[in-house]
Amino acid sequence: MADLTANRTSASRAGAENPIVRFFKRYGWGYAFVLPSLITFSVFTLIPVVWAFIISLQNYRLNGDSTWVGFENYRLAFTTQSGVFKIAIRNTLLYTVFAVATNLFVGLVLSSLMQPLGKWAQTFFRAAYYLPTVVSAVIIGVIWRWIYNAQWGFLNYVVGLFGIPPQRWIASPDLALQSIIAQRMLTVPATAIVLFSAAMASVPKELYEAAALDGAGAIRQWWSITLPLIKSTTLFLVVLYTIASFEVFDLIQVMVPSGVGNSTQVIVTQIYQTGFQQYRYGVAAAEAFILFLMIAAAAAVQFRLLRSDVEY
Amino acid sequence: MTIDAQHSQARGRLGRRDFLRRAAALGLSASAVGAFLAACGGASPATTTAPSAAPSAAPSGAAASTGASAAPTSVLGGGAAATATTAPAASAAPAGGGTATRAATSAVATATRATTAVAATVPNVVTSKSGFKGTLQYWVLNYQPNGANQTGKLMDAATAAFTKANPDIKIETTGYTGDQAGFTKISQAVQGGGSVDIFRLPSDILPQLVRDNLIAPIDEFLTPEDKADIYPNMLTAVSVGGKAYSWPLWVPPVGMYINLDIFKERGVEPPKAGWTYDQFIAAAKQLTFTRANGDKVYGYSGVIDPGIVNTWPFIIGDGALPLSADNKQYTWNTPQAVSGLKKLVDLAQTGAHKVAPPDFGSQATADMLTSFQDRKVLAMYSEPSGASSGYRANKVNFDVVPMPIGASGKPITAGGIGLISVTAIKDRAKLTAAMDLGRYLTSAQVNVDVPGFYLAPGARKSVKVADPIDKFTPLVENCYITPIIAEWPQIRTILHPYIQNAVFGRTTPEAAFSEPAREINAILAARP
Numbered sequence: 001m002a003d004l005t006a007n008r009t010s011a012s013r014a015g016a017e018n019p020i021v022r023f024f025k026r027y028g029w030g031y032a033f034v035l036p037s038l039i040t041f042s043v044f045t046l047i048p049v050v051w052a053f054i055i056s057l058q059n060y061r062l063n064g065d066s067t068w069v070g071f072e073n074y075r076l077a078f079t080t081q082s083g084v085f086k087i088a089i090r091n092t093l094l095y096t097v098f099a100v101a102t103n104l105f106v107g108l109v110l111s112s113l114m115q116p117l118g119k120w121a122q123t124f125f126r127a128a129y130y131l132p133t134v135v136s137a138v139i140i141g142v143i144w145r146w147i148y149n150a151q152w153g154f155l156n157y158v159v160g161l162f163g164i165p166p167q168r169w170i171a172s173p174d175l176a177l178q179s180i181i182a183q184r185m186l187t188v189p190a191t192a193i194v195l196f197s198a199a200m201a202s203v204p205k206e207l208y209e210a211a212a213l214d215g216a217g218a219i220r221q222w223w224s225i226t227l228p229l230i231k232s233t234t235l236f237l238v239v240l241y242t243i244a245s246f247e248v249f250d251l252i253q254v255m256v257p258s259g260v261g262n263s264t265q266v267i268v269t270q271i272y273q274t275g276f277q278q279y280r281y282g283v284a285a286a287e288a289f290i291l292f293l294m295i296a297a298a299a300a301v302q303f304r305l306l307r308s309d310v311e312y
Numbered sequence: 313m314t315i316d317a318q319h320s321q322a323r324g325r326l327g328r329r330d331f332l333r334r335a336a337a338l339g340l341s342a343s344a345v346g347a348f349l350a351a352c353g354g355a356s357p358a359t360t361t362a363p364s365a366a367p368s369a370a371p372s373g374a375a376a377s378t379g380a381s382a383a384p385t386s387v388l389g390g391g392a393a394a395t396a397t398t399a400p401a402a403s404a405a406p407a408g409g410g411t412a413t414r415a416a417t418s419a420v421a422t423a424t425r426a427t428t429a430v431a432a433t434v435p436n437v438v439t440s441k442s443g444f445k446g447t448l449q450y451w452v453l454n455y456q457p458n459g460a461n462q463t464g465k466l467m468d469a470a471t472a473a474f475t476k477a478n479p480d481i482k483i484e485t486t487g488y489t490g491d492q493a494g495f496t497k498i499s500q501a502v503q504g505g506g507s508v509d510i511f512r513l514p515s516d517i518l519p520q521l522v523r524d525n526l527i528a529p530i531d532e533f534l535t536p537e538d539k540a541d542i543y544p545n546m547l548t549a550v551s552v553g554g555k556a557y558s559w560p561l562w563v564p565p566v567g568m569y570i571n572l573d574i575f576k577e578r579g580v581e582p583p584k585a586g587w588t589y590d591q592f593i594a595a596a597k598q599l600t601f602t603r604a605n606g607d608k609v610y611g612y613s614g615v616i617d618p619g620i621v622n623t624w625p626f627i628i629g630d631g632a633l634p635l636s637a638d639n640k641q642y643t644w645n646t647p648q649a650v651s652g653l654k655k656l657v658d659l660a661q662t663g664a665h666k667v668a669p670p671d672f673g674s675q676a677t678a679d680m681l682t683s684f685q686d687r688k689v690l691a692m693y694s695e696p697s698g699a700s701s702g703y704r705a706n707k708v709n710f711d712v713v714p715m716p717i718g719a720s721g722k723p724i725t726a727g728g729i730g731l732i733s734v735t736a737i738k739d740r741a742k743l744t745a746a747m748d749l750g751r752y753l754t755s756a757q758v759n760v761d762v763p764g765f766y767l768a769p770g771a772r773k774s775v776k777v778a779d780p781i782d783k784f785t786p787l788v789e790n791c792y793i794t795p796i797i798a799e800w801p802q803i804r805t806i807l808h809p810y811i812q813n814a815v816f817g818r819t820t821p822e823a824a825f826s827e828p829a830r831e832i833n834a835i836l837a838a839r840p
Binding site: 061062064065080081082084149150151152166168170171172173176256257258259260261262273275276277278279280 | 495496499500503517520524526608615616617618619669670671672673674675676683687689798801802805806808809810812813816818827828831
């Protein structure tokens with residue numbers, strides 16, 4: 001008994017002496033494999049976010065003579081420039097709500113319509129929908145700028161055929177943001193189509209067969225089987241599109257570079273203006289950190305509401 | 313984007329590495345940065361600006377010769393009263409004719425034909441007596457290497473001339489884009505030290521670099537000849553705390569481009585220098601019409617953008633400048649400023665005269681070019697000199713006249729200054745060599761060595777520019793230079809949406825100029 005106790009103590013001491021070595025022997029390879037990703041994440045996401053927060057607390061100067069100002073930059077973000085940051089937040093939220101809802105809906109409908117098709121037809125449609133995404137957003141923006149042009153735009157030509165007078169689609173503060181949102185809504189959500197298609201294809205066929213035997217029609221099957229079982233994909237896309245919409249910049253910068261009297265200002269264009277046009281890096285960092293918090297909060301809410309407990 | 317950047321009309325690609333670093337500092341995520349890079353990557357210029365075409369020893373117009381020699385004293389730096397009394401005349405003769413062919417190539421070849429006849433009279437300042445042996449890092453706005461654009465060709469030729477005269481000095485040239493990201497890039501490069509010795513910059517970012525002690529004053533390198541040659545107010549404009557911090561290169565003032573084909577089509581007499589706002593309105597109304605094919609032609613337009621002052625001559629024409637002479641007080645909340653803004657507002661479709669296109673206020677520079685040159689549906693628009701060389705190369709039948717005179721009764725326009733600065737180099741010989749290069753690149757000599765070097769009227773009396781740039785020379789003396797203070801970029805972005813919304817009819821001119829007063833005055837009051 002005494003020998004047994006002594007052996008246990010000895011083994012315990014041996015293990016306690018090399019916990020790091022033991023940890024690395026046990027988990028080392030696993031950590032080695034995730035290390036590149038961890039480094040990339042740290043360098044390009046974590047450190048910039050921390051750095052942005054630090055800058056947001058400073059009157060940041062390029063020559064290093066920065067001074068700490070506490071949360072003053074956060075106050076300035078909301079109170080300077082005639083309060084345009086509040087307009088930018090409102091516009092961003094409006095854009096996000098319409099863009100995310102429409103993209104998900106259209107993606108879901110088109111993917112569902114593609115499901116009954118044959119393999120080759122599905123591949124064709126997936127490629128056809130995805131191909132335009134390789135076009136630069138700048139080119140898309142330039143084309144839409146032409147479509148919306150108040151003098152010689154294609155849209156005014158079309159509405160003119162119906163006797164409607166020419167509109168200032170992106171030249172009027174009352175219409176510009178709506179026109180930009182409409183552009184986003186009319187763009188086929190290629191990523192959603194591809195991911196929804198993949199998710200729908202992975203739903204076990206037996207479930208549909210069983211439902212059919214129970215008398216469920218196509219719409220009922222879609223509602224009761226497809227939708228719940230692709231919930232995790234839906235959550236992923238909601239988060240993805242929400243982040244993309246919060247960060248919209250390129251299309252707006254190309255389509256309405258002059259801002260149309262601040263009516264098309266969104267958060268990232270405001271950050272750009274504050275940082276790169278006014279050189280107020282501290283305030284711009286504060287605005288960027290506010291954007292980060294908004295995205296994090298939105299993602300948390302979406303995860304909470306759309307989390308899926310279903311596994312198959 | 314600034315006036316100086318805009319005038320050269322050449323926007324290249326972003327410096328991605330520097331932008332990524334700065335964007336990361338601001339916490340933008342990879343997708344946002346990627347989107348931004350994509351946006352900037354595609355923002356290529358609509359056309360490449362070609363240099364002046366036809367040789368011309370003297371500016372066109374009766375009194376234009378005064379423009380090159382008279383010191384532009386009047387409205388510089390935000391306050392001094394205008395003193396100019398002679399409105400220089402501009403030529404109204406058709407300048408080119410033919411179809412508007414895009415031929416923005418062979419820039420240097422074209423420039424060669426624009427040789428000015430001043431070689432015998434300008435002092436030769438190409439030789440450096442610094443004793444420096446080594447390499448100077450020269451950063452140039454809108455430069456693209458290997459002659460990929462007009463600035464690249466001209467600047468390569470100029471630095472080659474300098475190194476030929478100074479074989480011990482090598483010059484490595486780096487380009488940066490004429491947008492805010494480009495200015496951030498140069499600001500950071502200067503701040504980093506070592507990678508920039510001398511650089512081209514617009515006047516907007518000068519105060520910030522001076523504030524951060526990043527550039528060297530030029531005073532001790534200014535020779536008596538320099539002081540006599542450079543327009544005094546140019547030196548005043550680049551001075552902070554009594555020291556001059558840049559070699560003034562050129563001044564791109566805003567002028568009125570007129571499409572002579574449309575004037576001829578409507579039987580309207582082209583305007584002459586000294587024309588008034590009322591005469592301008594009368595002409596613009598006649599030039600606003602619908603063609604038989606349904607094309608709507610508009611009398612006037614101009615870009616309204618935070619970094620551009622192309623429409624400001626209308627606002628300041630009644631005598632009000634945005635800031636007081638000492639840059640301590642906002643002064644656009646005055647009846648003169650309001651009446652000036654109303655003159656601009658009245659041009660819009662929501663205004664009294666309705667001579668501007670329906671998208672007036674939200675148009676981009678490219679829209680002007682398309683309307684004026686390609687579609688020929690714009691009779692007049694206001695812009696600095698940069699576009700003129702391209703129009704000449706493309707054989708557009710156009711002319712440039714001073715902006716119409718407002719209620720102040722004095723000719724006035726707006727613009728910026730192109731500068732060359734030297735960083736705070738500690739090596740005395742290197743600093744001297746960089747200063748010598750700065751002097752040469754802003755001299756009349758460089759215009760002799762590289763014909764067509766100047767894309768805007770020069771900041772020295774000895775610099776003679778050729779057609780069509782010379783059309784802008786008479787405007788220099790009446791050019792209001794936006795305030796060269798560190799707070800100006802912030803102030804101009806505050807003012808811009810108010811001006812836009814007044815043009816859109818969303819606010820009154822009175823409200824547009826009174827509402828931002830408190831914030832702008834607070835910014836000015838906080839100045840050190």
